[in-house]
Amino acid sequence: MQRLQKSIDALMGSYSSFGLVNHSGAVNLPSRESIDDILQGLDELIFPGFRENQILDHDNLSLITGEKVNHLARELIREVEKSLAFAARINGLGGEERVLDPGYIPSFASKAAPCGSEGCHAAAELVVEAFFEELPRIREALSLDMRAAFRGDPAAKSYEEVMLSYPGFSAITIHRLAHFFWQAAVPLIPRMMSELVHGRTGIDIHPGADIGESFFIDHGTGVVIGETTIIGKNVKLYQGVTLGALSVKKEEGNRKRHPTIEDDVTIYSNATILGGDTVIGRGSTIGGNVWLVSSVPADTMVYTRAGEQLVKTRGN
Numbered sequence: 001m002q003r004l005q006k007s008i009d010a011l012m013g014s015y016s017s018f019g020l021v022n023h024s025g026a027v028n029l030p031s032r033e034s035i036d037d038i039l040q041g042l043d044e045l046i047f048p049g050f051r052e053n054q055i056l057d058h059d060n061l062s063l064i065t066g067e068k069v070n071h072l073a074r075e076l077i078r079e080v081e082k083s084l085a086f087a088a089r090i091n092g093l094g095g096e097e098r099v100l101d102p103g104y105i106p107s108f109a110s111k112a113a114p115c116g117s118e119g120c121h122a123a124a125e126l127v128v129e130a131f132f133e134e135l136p137r138i139r140e141a142l143s144l145d146m147r148a149a150f151r152g153d154p155a156a157k158s159y160e161e162v163m164l165s166y167p168g169f170s171a172i173t174i175h176r177l178a179h180f181f182w183q184a185a186v187p188l189i190p191r192m193m194s195e196l197v198h199g200r201t202g203i204d205i206h207p208g209a210d211i212g213e214s215f216f217i218d219h220g221t222g223v224v225i226g227e228t229t230i231i232g233k234n235v236k237l238y239q240g241v242t243l244g245a246l247s248v249k250k251e252e253g254n255r256k257r258h259p260t261i262e263d264d265v266t267i268y269s270n271a272t273i274l275g276g277d278t279v280i281g282r283g284s285t286i287g288g289n290v291w292l293v294s295s296v297p298a299d300t301m302v303y304t305r306a307g308e309q310l311v312k313t314r315g316n
Contacts, residue, residue: 222240
């Protein structure tokens with residue numbers, strides 16, 4: 001027991017030295033479990049009748065939908081309020097929260113919705129109300145993603161199969177939800193959402209990535225899409241694709257670091273495309289295992305053969 005007391009004393013010392021303690025008297029952080037439950041509820045709301053164990057009562061769909069929206073709105077407001085309060089706390093702190101890096105204040109702290117005289121609850125309500133107003137448009141975007149997956153995969157037998165079983169479709173579903181909260185400058189929650197689906201699918205899409213309609217990831221495992229990536233319409237990725245940054249220096253955090261992929265591009269497995277100035281032109285095809293750090297024009301094919309990387313434009 002004497003050794004245990006030494007361990008306790010050492011832990012208390014590390015709390016003082018390194019921080020990372022969310023005190024009971026401070027504002028609570030968002031709950032990972034609650035965010036997971038909210039995502040499950042939103043999934044049922046977006047795809048009614050597909051996720052529940054019970055048969056959906058179509059005659060009472062309006063009532064059921066209203067109950068779900070009100071319940072999820074209350075849950076979301078609580079978690080968003082915690083996040084906005086965290087941002088406000090970081091903005092005005094000068095102490096223990098910065099023990100690990102005294103000069104660092106997260107960029108979201110200045111962007112997040114101001115809490116105002118009524119506290120963060122009122123600001124959270126505004127964010128959540130705007131989210132539910134946007135939900136029908138998110139459903140429309142997801143319907144196009146589902147159709148793109150069905151068209152793009154000869155093995156897909158039905159829309160329902162895509163919706164129920166395709167990891168790429170699960171990943172883009174959560175991304176489109178998380179991206180709203182990222183754009184609203186809500187801290188923590190968007191990354192929590194994206195990492196929950198990352199853990200389940202192996203697909204890592206940063207919530208800041210801007211992804212156009214009719215997007216399809218086939219197979220998906222190992223795909224990485226960075227924060228400042230811009231992806232156009234009708235883009236298809238295969239497993240292992242990385243849309244990443246050339247540099248990971250902290251001071252470049254507010255710059256565009258990830259590539260732009262224009263409309264109608266296909267990128268095959270294990271291709272790596274890096275850099276904020278790199279643009280893959282419309283209608284291009286990037287072959288498997290290709291490594292790119294510079295732009296290619298529209299209607300270009302880039303591929304490897306016998307260890308050599310080749311570029312072919314349409315008509316040549």
